[in-house]
Amino acid sequence: MAEKVVFVTGGTGGFGAALVHLLAGNGSKVGFSWLKNKKRACALEEAWPGRAEAVRADVSDFENARAMAKFISDKWGRLDALINCAGITRDGLLVKTSVSDWQEVMDVNLKGVFNTIRACLPLLIDSGGGHIINISSYSGVKGKKGQAAYSASKAALIGLTVGAAAELGQYGIRVNAVLPGYLPTGMGPAAGEAMEKAKQASMLGVLSFPEDAARIVAGLLETSSITGQVFPVESRVI
Numbered sequence: 587m588a589e590k591v592v593f594v595t596g597g598t599g600g601f602g603a604a605l606v607h608l609l610a611g612n613g614s615k616v617g618f619s620w621l622k623n624k625k626r627a628c629a630l631e632e633a634w635p636g637r638a639e640a641v642r643a644d645v646s647d648f649e650n651a652r653a654m655a656k657f658i659s660d661k662w663g664r665l666d667a668l669i670n671c672a673g674i675t676r677d678g679l680l681v682k683t684s685v686s687d688w689q690e691v692m693d694v695n696l697k698g699v700f701n702t703i704r705a706c707l708p709l710l711i712d713s714g715g716g717h718i719i720n721i722s723s724y725s726g727v728k729g730k731k732g733q734a735a736y737s738a739s740k741a742a743l744i745g746l747t748v749g750a751a752a753e754l755g756q757y758g759i760r761v762n763a764v765l766p767g768y769l770p771t772g773m774g775p776a777a778g779e780a781m782e783k784a785k786q787a788s789m790l791g792v793l794s795f796p797e798d799a800a801r802i803v804a805g806l807l808e809t810s811s812i813t814g815q816v817f818p819v820e821s822r823v824i
């Protein structure tokens with residue numbers, strides 16, 4: 587992927603930032619979106635001058651996604667890989683989850699991925715194909731108490747991944763999903779009890795490392811015949 591153009595949504599999150607660092611360090615030109623954490627966005631650009639470029643975008647808004655695609659086109663004129671990493675959670679029991687919280691999670695985690703794929707697809711096709719990697723979750727496969735909205739959004743994302751792979755193969759676009767384990771970054775540390783349970787469920791007794799999951803993503807970008815697949819990056823049985 588040296589000199590290839592990769593775009594990461596949610597690049598200022600814990601896992602998103604790990605992706606930006608790894609991909610830029612491997613020689614890719616990396617664009618990434620941010621929404622609230624301007625400080626980290628600037629730090630990533632400063633860490634990789636000329637390699638990492640930030641754009642503020644709310645992926646839940648299609649016009650923002652179109653502006654993001656235009657940013658990529660104006661900056662590099664091509665796109666080789668799109669990694670959909672932006673995501674939020676509004677944890678709580680289903681009976682206590684408000685309609686607005688449910689909708690917000692769906693708007694970012696599911697609609698946001700649709701928006702970015704839809705907006706970036708012409709650029710990917712014009713570039714001769716490439717990769718789309720959607721970051722789903724273990725919760726999307728097994729479900730989780732207190733995470734009905736998040737689990738539902740990540741489960742739906744797996745369906746979107748397989749459906750998109752079936753449609754986009756004709757353009758040379760590979761679409762896969764990666765399921766990182768429970769990461770001690772971003773949303774993870776905010777839930778101490780859940781973090782401890784994740785350690786106990788691990789066959790190694792540890793949380794997942796964002797760098798490990800990032801390397802799996804980077805490895806997928808080097809492949810040419812893998813699509814429509816779901817890759818757990820876990821130390822527990824899926």
